[in-house]
Amino acid sequence: MAYSVKDLAKVFPLGAVEENCIFSKWGDITISFQLTLPEIFTLNARVENGVEMGDYRELVDTWSKAIGVLPPGTILHKQDWFVEEKYRTNAKELPESYLDRASELHFNERPFLHHECYLNLTFSQGERTRTKAGVTSLLRPGLVQRRALNKNEIEKFMVAVLQLTSILESSRLISCRRLGNDELQPDRHAPVGQAGLIERYMTLSLKDEIVPLMDMDFTSEDELRIGGKYSKFFTISQVDDMPDAINTNVRIGALSTENSNLSVGYATPIGLMLDCNHIYNQYVFIDDKTLITAELEKKAGNMMALSNFDRANAVNAVMVSNFLTLAAEKSWSPVRIHSNVQVWTDDKLKLPELRNKTTAAIAKMNLKPRENTKDAAFLFWAGIPGNSPDLPREDTFTQFAPQAACLFNHETNYYSSESARNSVRVVDRLSGRPLWVDFSDEPMQKNWVTNRNKFIIGPSGSGKSFLTNHLLRSYHTHGAHAVIVDVGDSYRGLCAMLGGKYITYTMEKPIHFNPFHIEGRLMPDTEKAESLKNLLLTLWKSVEEKTNRSEYNALSAAVVGYFVKLRENPSIVACFNTFYEFMQEDFKDYLKREGVKDDFFDFDNFMFNLKPYYSGGEYDFLLNSVENLDLLHEPFIVFELDNVKDHPILFPIVTIIVMDTFISKMRRLEGVRKIILIEEAWKAIMTPNMAGYIKYLYKTVRKFDGEAWIVTQEIQDIINNPIVQDSIVNNADCKILMDQRKYENKFAFVKELLGLTDKEKDLVLSMNRANDPNRRYKEFFVSWGGQQYRVYGLEVSRPEYYAFTTEQKEKLRVTRKVKSNGGNYDLALKEVVTEDLNA
Structure with missing residues (x-):
C-alpha cells in the first residue's frame, strides 16, 4: 500500500x-x-x-x-x-x-x-x-x-x-x-x-x-x-x-x-x-x-x-x-x-x-x-x-x-525550574541536557522546605568546593550578597574574578576591621549592640570566666553612651581607639556618679585587658581599620581564616566580626538575597561562645531573605559536634551530598544522621556509577526537606572549569595568566583554554 x-x-x-x-x-x-x-x-x-x-x-x-x-x-x-x-x-x-x-x-x-x-x-x-x-x-x-x-x-x-x-x-x-x-x-x-x-x-x-x-x-x-x-x-x-x-x-x-x-x-x-x-x-x-x-x-x-x-x-x-x-x-x-x-x-x-x-x-x-x-x-x-x-x-x-x-510509562525527563531568580545551571543524568534549577525559592514556594539553608557534604576530591564555587557565582550573577568564611583558600580565584573583597591575615598586611563604624552614624540596632557587647566580653574575658548580670548591663550602657557621644560630636572618628578613650573618661565618670562598685564592674581589669587593642598596643591594628569600613555594600566577601584559626586571641575576635558583618547585611539590605557560607572553618567557629550566634543565625536568616550554608568533608565531624548536629543539620532543609561511595558499606549511620529516606539513600549510592565516559562531569544529590530529591550532574565549560578549580597547579596557572594580563580574568581564562586546545 x-x-x-x-x-x-x-x-x-x-x-x-x-x-x-x-x-x-x-x-x-x-x-x-x-x-x-x-x-x-x-x-x-x-x-x-x-x-x-x-x-x-x-x-x-x-x-x-x-x-x-x-x-x-x-x-x-x-x-x-x-x-x-x-x-x-x-x-x-x-x-x-x-x-x-x-x-x-x-x-x-x-x-x-x-x-x-x-x-x-x-x-x-x-x-x-x-x-x-x-x-x-x-x-x-x-x-x-x-x-x-x-x-x-x-x-x-x-x-x-x-x-x-x-x-x-x-x-x-x-x-x-x-x-x-x-x-x-x-x-x-x-x-x-x-x-x-x-x-x-x-x-x-x-x-x-x-x-x-x-x-x-x-x-x-x-x-x-x-x-x-x-x-x-x-x-x-x-x-x-x-x-x-x-x-x-x-x-x-x-x-x-x-x-x-x-x-x-x-x-x-x-x-x-x-x-x-x-x-x-x-x-x-x-x-x-x-x-x-x-x-x-x-x-x-x-x-x-x-x-x-x-x-x-x-x-x-x-x-x-x-x-x-x-x-x-x-x-x-x-x-x-x-x-x-x-x-x-x-x-x-x-x-x-x-x-x-x-x-x-x-x-x-x-x-x-x-x-x-x-x-x-x-x-x-x-x-x-x-x-x-x-x-x-x-x-x-x-x-x-x-x-x-x-505496562504504562510512568516517568519523564527532569524539569527546569519555573522561576528564574537564583536558578543554577546543572545537567540531567541521562543525557547531559542543561537545566536551570532553583535550589532556594521554588522549594519554599512549593512547601518542600521551611528554610533556604543548605548543608553540603562531600569527601575530598568529590567536587564539593567546585560545586560550591559554581553555586556562588550563579547566585552572585542574580544579585545575591555572599559572606564566605573559609579555611583552605578555595575561593580566592572566584573572589578576584568577581571583584570581591578578600580578607586574610599575613605578617605584611594583618587582618583588620572597624566594628564600631555604622553607616550614617546611626545608633546600633539590637543585633549590632549585642555583637559589640559580645566582642567586648571576648576581649575582656577568657572562655572559662563567667559574666554576671551587672557586667553585662554596664557594657550595654557603655555601648549606648559611646554612640550617643558620636552623634553629638561628628568630629570623633568611630573606632576602637575612640571607644577606649570614651571608657577612660566619660564612662569612668558615669560609674562614679552611679556609685558602681568594683564588685559589680571591675573597671580597671576591663581597661587593662582591652589596652592591647588600643593605639600603641600589640593588636592596635585589629579594630581601627580605615579600609574595611563599608563591608555592608560589598556583594562578595571572603574571610580566609587559615592563618588565624589556631590563634587564641585573633580567631574569636575575627569570627565575631564576621558574624556581625553578615547580620548587618541580613538586617539592612532589603530585597537582596544574603548568603553566609562557612567552609571547613566551621570546625574552629563552633565553640560554645559562638553557639548562640549560630543558633540565632540559622533560625532567623529565613525571615530576611537569607541563607546559611555549611560545607564540610567528613560526616564523622558532625557526629562529634553537638552544636553542628543540633543547630545546623536540623535547620538546613536543603541537603547536598557529593559522592559517598566510601561510605557504601556503612551508610546506615549517615542515613540516620541526616534523616534520609530509603529512596534518598538509594539515590545517594547511585551517584557516579554509570557516568557517560564521553563527558566530563560529576553527579551530586540534593534533598529538599525529604519532600523532593534529585541527582543532577555538574558539567561546565572549559573556561568555567578553570574559574572554579581548586587544584593547586591549575589555580597557579590561572593566577599567572591573570597577572600577565593586568588582572583581566576573561583574557587569562581564554589563554589557558587556548593552550589546552593547542596542546
Missing part, C-alpha cells in the same frame, strides 16, 4: 475537531489530554511485609481506579513521544558574560530525548471497538457514516472523563491538561499556524511549525515509510509474550549496590532509556463485562472439550478458569490491552541498530520482543489520535487493569 497525500485524504478516518473534541467519520468521539508525569529516578519502590508498596504501586493503583470508571465502549490510548532533539543556543541572545557565553556554547547541539505524553479517551459504538484487521478504515475506499452516539451515552462518557482526571490528579504525581481545538488541529487560516497533535503524528514530528503531510509507503515488509522517515513496530500483543508475574518497576543494576536498589518504572526501558526516536503506544479497551466474561467461559469450555486431542488445551482451559475466578474474587473487570513501540529514523541503514536497541530494551522487561511487519500499517493507522478503534482485535489480549497499568 502506497498512499499519496490525496489518497490519504480519502481514507483519513477523522472527520472534524470541534468543541475541543476529535470526531471520527464513524461517529467516535475523543477527548485528549497532555499529561505531566513524575521525573525519572524520583519515584520510590519498597516492599513491606512481602507487599509491594511505594510510588510505583500507587501509580498502578491510581491508573487501575481511573480505568475502572470508564464505561464500556471506551478506549484509553496513552501515547508517549520520545523524540531526539538538540539543545540550541540562540546566537542573537548570547549572554554578555564571558563565562555564561562559554556555558551556552558548551551545550550547543547537545542531543537529548524530548518527551511528551498524551492521553486520548475515545468513546465508540460497541462494534467499532472490536475491529478486525480486514475491516479497518485504512483498507476502505470510503467510509460509511454510522449512527452518532446518543446524548445520554455522551454525557455518561464526559462524566467518566472528569472522574478519570480527578483520580489521576488526586495522586499528586500526575497532572492533566485538556487539549483545545488549536492544539489538536489548528485553523489553517490563522495568521500564525502551529502543528496540531494529529498533524504531528502523521508526520512523526513534534515541531511547532506546520509540517505538510507526506506520502506514505506501507508496501515493504521490512519497514514503513512516512515521508523521508523509515519506521518499524515492535508489539506486546500476546499473553504468551508476558512473564509469569509482572512488576511495577525494574531494578537498574548499573546504579544499584548490595545495599541499595535504584528502580525505574517497569516500562521505562522502552521509554526514556531507549535512546532513539520512538512512540510508545498503550491501549486499554473497556468492553462490556458480561460479553467478555461469556466469551472467556465459552473459550474455556471449548478448550476443555478438546483436551483429549492436546494436553495444552486442558492447561489453557484451567488458566482461563483461574483468570475468571480471580476476576470474581478481586472484583476486577477484564480488559483488552495492547502496547507497541514505533521507532523511526531518517537513515534507512540505521534500522538494524534500532531493531537491536528496541528488542534489547523489551527483553530487559522480561518480555518477548516481537517485531510486527504484516500489520505494521494497521498499527500506525490506529495510533492516529482519535482512531484507536481501528486497532485490530487480533492484536489485543485480555488482562486486568492493574497488569495493563504496569
Whole structure:
C-alpha cells in the first residue's frame, strides 16, 4: 500500500475537531489530554511485609481506579513521544558574560530525548471497538457514516472523563491538561499556524511549525515509510509474550549496590532509556463485562472439550478458569490491552541498530520482543489520535487493569525550574541536557522546605568546593550578597574574578576591621549592640570566666553612651581607639556618679585587658581599620581564616566580626538575597561562645531573605559536634551530598544522621556509577526537606572549569595568566583554554 497525500485524504478516518473534541467519520468521539508525569529516578519502590508498596504501586493503583470508571465502549490510548532533539543556543541572545557565553556554547547541539505524553479517551459504538484487521478504515475506499452516539451515552462518557482526571490528579504525581481545538488541529487560516497533535503524528514530528503531510509507503515488509522517515513496530500483543508475574518497576543494576536498589518504572526501558526516536503506544479497551466474561467461559469450555486431542488445551482451559475466578474474587473487570513501540529514523541503514536497541530494551522487561511487519500499517493507522478503534482485535489480549497499568510509562525527563531568580545551571543524568534549577525559592514556594539553608557534604576530591564555587557565582550573577568564611583558600580565584573583597591575615598586611563604624552614624540596632557587647566580653574575658548580670548591663550602657557621644560630636572618628578613650573618661565618670562598685564592674581589669587593642598596643591594628569600613555594600566577601584559626586571641575576635558583618547585611539590605557560607572553618567557629550566634543565625536568616550554608568533608565531624548536629543539620532543609561511595558499606549511620529516606539513600549510592565516559562531569544529590530529591550532574565549560578549580597547579596557572594580563580574568581564562586546545 502506497498512499499519496490525496489518497490519504480519502481514507483519513477523522472527520472534524470541534468543541475541543476529535470526531471520527464513524461517529467516535475523543477527548485528549497532555499529561505531566513524575521525573525519572524520583519515584520510590519498597516492599513491606512481602507487599509491594511505594510510588510505583500507587501509580498502578491510581491508573487501575481511573480505568475502572470508564464505561464500556471506551478506549484509553496513552501515547508517549520520545523524540531526539538538540539543545540550541540562540546566537542573537548570547549572554554578555564571558563565562555564561562559554556555558551556552558548551551545550550547543547537545542531543537529548524530548518527551511528551498524551492521553486520548475515545468513546465508540460497541462494534467499532472490536475491529478486525480486514475491516479497518485504512483498507476502505470510503467510509460509511454510522449512527452518532446518543446524548445520554455522551454525557455518561464526559462524566467518566472528569472522574478519570480527578483520580489521576488526586495522586499528586500526575497532572492533566485538556487539549483545545488549536492544539489538536489548528485553523489553517490563522495568521500564525502551529502543528496540531494529529498533524504531528502523521508526520512523526513534534515541531511547532506546520509540517505538510507526506506520502506514505506501507508496501515493504521490512519497514514503513512516512515521508523521508523509515519506521518499524515492535508489539506486546500476546499473553504468551508476558512473564509469569509482572512488576511495577525494574531494578537498574548499573546504579544499584548490595545495599541499595535504584528502580525505574517497569516500562521505562522502552521509554526514556531507549535512546532513539520512538512512540510508545498503550491501549486499554473497556468492553462490556458480561460479553467478555461469556466469551472467556465459552473459550474455556471449548478448550476443555478438546483436551483429549492436546494436553495444552486442558492447561489453557484451567488458566482461563483461574483468570475468571480471580476476576470474581478481586472484583476486577477484564480488559483488552495492547502496547507497541514505533521507532523511526531518517537513515534507512540505521534500522538494524534500532531493531537491536528496541528488542534489547523489551527483553530487559522480561518480555518477548516481537517485531510486527504484516500489520505494521494497521498499527500506525490506529495510533492516529482519535482512531484507536481501528486497532485490530487480533492484536489485543485480555488482562486486568492493574497488569495493563504496569505496562504504562510512568516517568519523564527532569524539569527546569519555573522561576528564574537564583536558578543554577546543572545537567540531567541521562543525557547531559542543561537545566536551570532553583535550589532556594521554588522549594519554599512549593512547601518542600521551611528554610533556604543548605548543608553540603562531600569527601575530598568529590567536587564539593567546585560545586560550591559554581553555586556562588550563579547566585552572585542574580544579585545575591555572599559572606564566605573559609579555611583552605578555595575561593580566592572566584573572589578576584568577581571583584570581591578578600580578607586574610599575613605578617605584611594583618587582618583588620572597624566594628564600631555604622553607616550614617546611626545608633546600633539590637543585633549590632549585642555583637559589640559580645566582642567586648571576648576581649575582656577568657572562655572559662563567667559574666554576671551587672557586667553585662554596664557594657550595654557603655555601648549606648559611646554612640550617643558620636552623634553629638561628628568630629570623633568611630573606632576602637575612640571607644577606649570614651571608657577612660566619660564612662569612668558615669560609674562614679552611679556609685558602681568594683564588685559589680571591675573597671580597671576591663581597661587593662582591652589596652592591647588600643593605639600603641600589640593588636592596635585589629579594630581601627580605615579600609574595611563599608563591608555592608560589598556583594562578595571572603574571610580566609587559615592563618588565624589556631590563634587564641585573633580567631574569636575575627569570627565575631564576621558574624556581625553578615547580620548587618541580613538586617539592612532589603530585597537582596544574603548568603553566609562557612567552609571547613566551621570546625574552629563552633565553640560554645559562638553557639548562640549560630543558633540565632540559622533560625532567623529565613525571615530576611537569607541563607546559611555549611560545607564540610567528613560526616564523622558532625557526629562529634553537638552544636553542628543540633543547630545546623536540623535547620538546613536543603541537603547536598557529593559522592559517598566510601561510605557504601556503612551508610546506615549517615542515613540516620541526616534523616534520609530509603529512596534518598538509594539515590545517594547511585551517584557516579554509570557516568557517560564521553563527558566530563560529576553527579551530586540534593534533598529538599525529604519532600523532593534529585541527582543532577555538574558539567561546565572549559573556561568555567578553570574559574572554579581548586587544584593547586591549575589555580597557579590561572593566577599567572591573570597577572600577565593586568588582572583581566576573561583574557587569562581564554589563554589557558587556548593552550589546552593547542596542546
